[in-house]
Amino acid sequence: MKKQTKPKLSERLRTWDAGSFDLTEAIDPDPPVPVTEYDLRAEDLPPLARLGDRQVRGFRRIYPWLAAILAAVLVTILLSAVLDLPPYGAAENPPHNEVMERYVARGLAETGAVNTVSGVILDYRAFDTLGESHVLYTAATAVLVLLLSASGGRDEPPSVRRIMEGDPILRNTARVVVPIVLLFGVYVILNGHLGPGGGFAGGAILGGGLILYVIAFGFEPMEKLISGRVYRRGITAALCFYSGAKCYSFFCGANHLETIFQNGTPGAILSAGLILPLNIAVGLIVALTMYGFYSMFQRGRI
Amino acid sequence: MTGLDVFQLLLLGGIVVCGIAACLSRNLLVCLIIFMAYSVMMSVIWVLLQAPDLAITEAAVGAGISSILLFITLKKLRDIRKKVLDEKTDETEAL
Numbered sequence: 425m426k427k428q429t430k431p432k433l434s435e436r437l438r439t440w441d442a443g444s445f446d447l448t449e450a451i452d453p454d455p456p457v458p459v460t461e462y463d464l465r466a467e468d469l470p471p472l473a474r475l476g477d478r479q480v481r482g483f484r485r486i487y488p489w490l491a492a493i494l495a496a497v498l499v500t501i502l503l504s505a506v507l508d509l510p511p512y513g514a515a516e517n518p519p520h521n522e523v524m525e526r527y528v529a530r531g532l533a534e535t536g537a538v539n540t541v542s543g544v545i546l547d548y549r550a551f552d553t554l555g556e557s558h559v560l561y562t563a564a565t566a567v568l569v570l571l572l573s574a575s576g577g578r579d580e581p582p583s584v585r586r587i588m589e590g591d592p593i594l595r596n597t598a599r600v601v602v603p604i605v606l607l608f609g610v611y612v613i614l615n616g617h618l619g620p621g622g623g624f625a626g627g628a629i630l631g632g633g634l635i636l637y638v639i640a641f642g643f644e645p646m647e648k649l650i651s652g653r654v655y656r657r658g659i660t661a662a663l664c665f666y667s668g669a670k671c672y673s674f675f676c677g678a679n680h681l682e683t684i685f686q687n688g689t690p691g692a693i694l695s696a697g698l699i700l701p702l703n704i705a706v707g708l709i710v711a712l713t714m715y716g717f718y719s720m721f722q723r724g725r726i
Numbered sequence: 727m728t729g730l731d732v733f734q735l736l737l738l739g740g741i742v743v744c745g746i747a748a749c750l751s752r753n754l755l756v757c758l759i760i761f762m763a764y765s766v767m768m769s770v771i772w773v774l775l776q777a778p779d780l781a782i783t784e785a786a787v788g789a790g791i792s793s794i795l796l797f798i799t800l801k802k803l804r805d806i807r808k809k810v811l812d813e814k815t816d817e818t819e820a821l
Contacts, residue, residue, distance in 0.1 A: 541779045612782060620778030622814055628786035714791050721798045 461606075537617040544621070546699045546706075546710065550670045553702075557709055564713045571720040581615050598640030603675035605633035618701040623706025631714025638715075643723065650715060658685050658712045662705040669698055669705075734774055740767045758796050765789035 509518045537543035545553050575721055613626030638646050650658075744764040745801030772781035777810045 501761070539779070621782050622779065625779070625782040625786050628783070628791050632786065632790040718794060718798065721795070721802065 425481060433704045453503065464726040507625040512582040524550060536697055539617055539619055539622075541620070542622050542699055542703070546616075546702045547697070550698075550702065551674060551705065554666060554670050557663055557666055557706060559643055560709060560713055561659060564716055566660060594640050599634055601639075602633050602637045603632055605636065606630060609633055609707075609711070613703050614700070626703070627707035627710025630691045630711035631718075638718065638722075644717065650712070653710050655716050659709050659716075662708040662712075666702060666705045666709075669702060730774075733772070737767050737771050737774075741771070754800055758800065760794055761787045761796070762793045787797075 458544060518624075527548070530635055531540045531543045532538065533542075534547075537547065609626045609628075609630035609632075612621035612629055613624075616622030616626065634646065634650070741764055744767065748757050748764065749759040751760060754807050765784055768788065769781045769784040772778070772784055
């Protein structure tokens with residue numbers, strides 16, 4: 425390999441590899457050299473990138489101006505829209521119509537949920553959340569299909585595993601924090617009809633806890649709890665339960681049907697009819713999907 | 727002007743600073759960490775706006791899950807970059 429003759433060129437073209445173009449560098453014409461382990465030099469680059477130096481320079485010269493103009497236009501549009509908004513909390517604002525009055529006045533009696541937000545998203549408008557769950561499920565399936573066929577299930581390289589798992593600070597912190605995070609996630613899911621929270625937020629917390637555990641201790645211990653089969657069956661079962669419980673909404677115009685789940689005493693943990701089981705189903709889908717995404721991206725399988 | 731007002735102004739100024747800093751930071755890792763800080767401050771603002779449901783979701787999804795996914799993406803990008811570099815080196819040596 426020949427000696428490096430033009431250090432300036434290599435600096436400018438540092439990020440011009442593999443189609444990844446660090447846009448933030450374009451703002452500063454002479455950026456400091458970032459210390460990375462994957463240092464690129466000009467002669468390492470494909471010939472096309474070297475030939476296109478002139479075009480790159482031209483592009484980089486006009487790029488900051490174009491970006492600044494675009495940002496200014498967007499800021500102007502957004503600020504003018506904000507100035508047109510009605511005052512916060514005014515009585516004549518558009519959302520304050522008969523729908524909101526109904527939710528506030530009779531939400532507790534009709535849904536049994538102390539948390540009106542949960543009552544709205546999982547009871548009055550549960551079919552919306554049904555659609556969202558299907559979107560999440562479809563996305564998870566698509567990721568599964570794409571990444572499984574692309575990489576065929578390999579483990580992460582041993583070097584990465586050694587670095588990650590050998591860190592005593594990470595392991596000891598995770599040992600203390602993970603149980604609390606998981607417990608809090610379960611609490612947020614089960615408490616969704618009583619206070620702020622619910623299936624989506626709690627599921628995300630649970631998924632975050634699972635991911636933290638995996639980062640600290642590796643995938644092997646987690647496979648006893650969540651294998652690929654558990655993952656697929658878990659999200660499918662949760663989605664089927666949700667669909668079975670709420671699909672009648674599409675046939676009766678989102679009106680209510682009597683269920684075996686009674687509304688019960690508002691404020692009790694076993695109350696609010698179907699909201700608690702639906703929260704658990706949504707939480708299961710979200711937690712498994714988050715963990716599954718991480719696992720798929722990290723090592724190509726679950 | 728009560729203490730809560732000052733706190734609120736600090737948070738609002740903080741998210742503006744974080745938003746601009748995330749755009750201008752050259753290191754993508756630093757950019758992601760600033761983005762996490764932005765989400766955390768935003769979730770406190772949701773609490774002050776009396777939207778605790780949104781606050782929990784923002785903290786869990788905005789600061790937690792999306793940051794984790796972005797971190798993985800960054801790691802994958804570096805892996806791909808390294809792979810391309812290795813292949814190029816192999817080609818040069820073969821020539």
